[in-house]
Amino acid sequence: MKSLVLEEKHSLSLRDFPIEREEAMGSRDVRIKLHTVGICGSDVHYYTHGQIGPFKVERPMILGHEASGIVIEVGSQVAALKVGDRVCMEPGIPDPNSRATRLGMYNIDPAVRFWATPPVHGILRPTVVHPETFTFKLPDNVSFAEAAMVEPLAVGVHAATKAQIRPGDVAFVMGAGPIGLVTALAALAAGCSRVFVSDLDDAKLEIAARLGPITPINVTKQNPAKEILAATDGWGAEIVFEATGSPKAAASIFEPLCPGGRVVLIGGQSQPIAYDAGAAMVREARVENIFRYAHVFPRCVAMLSSGSIDVKPLITRTFAFDDSVRAFEIAASAPKGDVKMQIAMPQ
Incomplete structure (x- = not known):
C-alpha cells in the first residue's frame, strides 16, 4: 500500500x-x-x-x-x-x-x-x-x-461552544492560520456580531476580511488591544480566542478582554506561558482550555451543508x-x- x-x-x-x-x-x-x-x-x-x-x-x-x-x-x-x-x-x-x-x-x-x-x-x-x-x-x-x-473546523466549533457565545458578542481571534480562521467562522455562526483577527501575514488577513464581519489587525503595525478598545467604546471583546501557539501572544490575552469576558486557549504551547493573574482577576475572566474536540462533527457537516459556514x-x-x-x-x-x-x- x-x-x-x-x-x-x-x-x-x-x-x-x-x-x-x-x-x-x-x-x-x-x-x-x-x-x-x-x-x-x-x-x-x-x-x-x-x-x-x-x-x-x-x-x-x-x-x-x-x-x-x-x-x-x-x-x-x-x-x-x-x-x-x-x-x-x-x-x-x-x-x-x-x-x-x-x-x-x-x-x-x-x-x-x-x-x-x-x-x-x-x-x-x-x-x-x-x-x-x-x-x-x-x-x-x-x-x-x-x-x-471538518476536522480543523471541529476545533473552532468546539472552542466557540466552550466560549458560550451569546448573540451580539464581539470576539477577538489571535492568529489567522487554519485554526484561527475556522474559529472566526465558528464564532460568527454562533452569533458574534463582529470578530477581530490578528496575524503577522497581510495575505492571510485579507482572506479573513472576506469571510464576513471580520476586522483584520496586523500586529506588526497595530496594537490589537488599542484597536479593539477603540472600536468598542473602551469596553473590549467579550471573548478572546488564542490560536497562535505563541507564548508572546498568549501573554497578552487579557489586554483586549472586557470585564467578565471569556478566554479560550486553543493554540498548543511548547513551553509554559506568562499568565497575568491580576489582569484576569480584576476582570473576573473565565479561562477555558480545549483539546481537539468532542461531539461536534455532525454539527460541522450540517453547517457546511446549510451554508452557514463556508x-x-x-x-x-x-x-x-x-x-x-x-x-x-x-x-x-x-x-x-x-x-x-x-x-x-x-x-
Missing part, C-alpha cells in the same frame, strides 16, 4: 507500507478509500521536529488525519453506512469503557488513539479501517475538499498524492498567504 511515510525527522518518502496487516475489519468497522487529506500543522511539526510534547516518532509513521473518502466495505453489524457512501472521519478513537469516555469527554481519554500521533499511523494512503461511530455520511452538496476541512476560501492549494513530499516541504516553509493545503488521493 503506497503511503506517505515519515521515516524520521526531516525525512519523508512515498513507498509501499504493510499497513493492511495491522488493520483487521471488525463487525462495526468500515473500510474507506481516501479521497482528500489536509495537511495539518501537527503533521508538519512531526516532519520538522520529530515529536510534539511526549509523542515522539521512534519508527516510520504514516502522516495525515484530516480526511474524506468513500466507503468500500462494511462490517456485519454496520447499520448507518453502506458501500458507496461519501464520508468524513473523526480521527480519534477513545476507549469506550474509560471513565472520561463514559462521562462524555472522550477527547481527553488518556487512552485515545489518534491518527498520525505516535505510535498510531495516519491516513495518507489508499484505504483505512475506521469505526462506524466515528465516520459521518456527507450530504450531496458537501464536496470531498470541504469534508476534509470553508472553501481557506483551501489555498491542492497537490496530487505523488507530489505529497513536495507539498510537505512547501508547507514547512510557511509560505505567506497559504492557509490550508490539501492532497488529492488517486481515484
